[in-house]
Amino acid sequence: MDTEMRDTEAQSDQLPDEKTSENRTAHESQYDVFWEEPASEDPASPMNWSSGRKWTIVGMVSFITFLTPLASSMFAPGITQVLNEFGTTSNLLSAFVVSVYVLGFAFGPLIIAPLSEFSGRTWVYNVCNVLFVIFNIASALAPGIASLIFFRFLDGVAGVAAITCGSGTIADLVPPEKRGQAMSIWSLGPLFGPIIGPVVGGFLVEATNWRWVFWVLAIVSGAASVVFFFLVPETYPPILLERKAARLRKSTGDMAYKSRLDAGIPAKQLFVRSLIRPSKMLILSPIVALMSSYIAVLYGFLYILFTTFTLVFEGQYGFSASASGLSFLGSGVGMLIGLAYVGTLSDRKIRIKVERKLTPVPEDRLPMYLTIPGSLAIPAGLFIYGWSTDKVVHWIVPEIGTAVVGFGMITILMCVQTYLVDAFLTHAASAVAACTVLRSLLGALLPLCGLQMYEKLGLGWGNSLLAFLALAMAPIPILFERWGEKLRTQSTIQL
Template identity: 60%
Template sequence: MNSALSPSGDTTDHEAPYSVWWDEPADQDPENPQNWSNGRKWGIITTLSVITFLTPLASAMFAPGIPEVMREFNTSNDMLATFVVSVFVLGFAFGPLLLAPLSELYGRTIIYHVCNVFFIIFLAGCAWANSMGMLIAFRFLSGFAGVAAVTCGSGSIADLMPPERRGGAMAIWSLGPLLGPVVGPVSAGFLVEAEGWRWVFWVIMIMSGTVTLVSFVVLRETYPPVLLERKAARLRKATGSDRYQSRLKPEGSRTECILKAIVRPARMFILSPIVMSMCIYIAILYGLLYVLFTTFTFVYQDIYNFSARGAGLSFISSGIGNLLGLATMGIFSDRIIRSRIAKGKEYVPEDRLSLYLTVPSALLLPLGLIMYGWTVENRVHWIAPMIGTGLVGFGMIGIVMSVQTYLIDSFPLHAASVTAANTVLRSLLGALLPLSGLEIYNKLGFGWGNTLFGILAFLLAPVLWVFSITGQRLRTNPKWQHDF
């Protein structure tokens, strides 16, 4: 029975016929997600991209309504005003610690569906909030539930796409998280002015409800261990033999598997120098980016005399940089992989950190930060700081895409957990660093403040290049290989 054979087809071991794998040849088994039609694959990826668009949208779209919230709840605490926005990102930090491990135990699709429903419920709680405390609580919970697709989406792509097509798929999926923070402030300025801050949550809730209904139709389970376990269960039922077991079934009891899954993101961060270094690097960059975002309203309203609507439009420049960087990475990342394969060379994940991809991004990011700071400091025409934030957006997405695809290619079976480790740390800094970031600008000014941030980003850039050279040796060194 081919369906029960291991990939090698070796049946000398008496247990081999009961080791459930894909039907041979594995690259033609219709149950294997990598063999599904392009229509089904891209339908799943597009749906996930829309979901991941709505979650950051809920985070950023609320920002222009803060002055109205402060007036309604009769408070003038600036730190509280910042926290009610960033607490959503704090939910992003804690959600992956639970959702990623659960997705690797019970499958990705059930996590998407449950979290989508709770996301809608918590958005309604935000819209009905009658106190600042209630609003903060539901903002945190909506971030916690909404992060599911952000955390597990990369894992779904690893399930569906071979490495030579993964970069382009990651680019499409990344459109959501990139466009959300840009579209949110632009559209919210008009919505808040016309209907009030509560309608921000009603609008997102309506859109989320629509996408959730679509997801029930489009999304399919993609995680191989879950699919193979279902296949093994069918064989056990059909034959009456309990000896059929998935080759990817985790060892240990159910309780042991759950505990191991829950601590997996933390173990990967602590035990793998690759994961730790990449996560810290991205977290620092995200913290700097969120500090930068908190200045936009003050800069364009107070210095350049933009209206509230105009200040919201200032986010477009960063979005344009993101889109250009995304297109560049999506095209050239996979092209490098295909070129190596065509030449008969072995593909390695470190190819995602190619100097051709990472050097421009790593240099443009600090350049954009410094340009933004000094053009604002010297009151140069408003187009100049927008060009600076465009460069930041281009450099940021180039680095994030390279690192994220590198980590997924390095740990494909635990892509959700390694993404969770990355998401947790960057979300913590993204939520907490802006609370003190404005104090740095108050003391140093925009010019020297952003110069400090730019130098920091520049000094961290060699991390990418070091791992592009040494990463393979670290991954294959027995000292750093662990059973995650």
């Protein structure tokens, strides 16, 4: 910034003006607050923190990101008990009381992401962690199904904080050539939570009752929130530099000190701009809109499977409540394999460019050796799962099918999320929030028609319909790898 200012001032051809310009530039440089030079060595910059400190923060954010999606499906095996206790037999209501939590995931990011980019990430994490504990306790004490649905919705709104801000925290801490690995670890939570949840929930419900699901979540998340409060500091550079500038203003009494990352916009206007940023990106940015739509459709398909696994495996294979929870493990195994695959290869192209002194671009996160296997695995797995359950082939075959779906899902999700983080680095939380909003909406609403679809088309053709749709959308990430840079540079929006 200082170099650009000096270059501009040097263009003047009047000697008195040149001297005035030099004085003004020196004054601005003196009060321009940034990392100490060289910036790559300033210990105050999150990028320069020790590896141990960085991975502790990533680990804590990842654990919270695991706990909150865990709550989305851990409750599923107890739905029969809930319906019996509250005297209802509605299949639609049984699906909604589970998926309403994910609906909370759709509304939370619209508030949480802007707040994290306006006033910092840490306090947003801590407040939402406390609210998550409170609403789990409220769910455990719910006197009726209406109040249970209401509290689960609020639980989802609070619980989405780590999912919304986690990618932004990683962008604050980790350089591009290592970011894919960190994103892989963080992504374990959102994907494994809904899978491990029913397994644990199935045994817990069978041993106690559905209310203990929420008590266990409240106890574990309460303990994690206390540890999180003490171990996770603020990482957002604009906030850290503004605090540094505030300290200088206070210690010197000179109000001219200003963060280099300060946009110079009044606080109220900045807050409003932050608040509308995720929606603006979703509507006006073709990158965010197309990628979010693709992920949303795939996420909706995944939640159709998640909300019907129990009914399918109990009905087709005679599984018990606890055993039906184990049916989610096929997806988990596939996701674990996919995570290892994408975590190993995600940074490869970036590292090669860095070693060759070339400038990486966000589209390097979408190499064909990741996007082609990932996008094709999803329809393939849906075909295997659908027709094997339709013909009641041995249960291991549909489990293999769900494993293939899981492999494809995490591969595509990881590629797209890391791409959005690299493409919108400063506003990574808002970009991921826009994606989370859309995918959570479909993740909550599509399962409501899953049972009706299976009733009308059967498991074979019902899942084949999903597979054909997934296949039709498969070229999206592949096309972005080739033409995404041109689209991204030509369609800039004011954020």
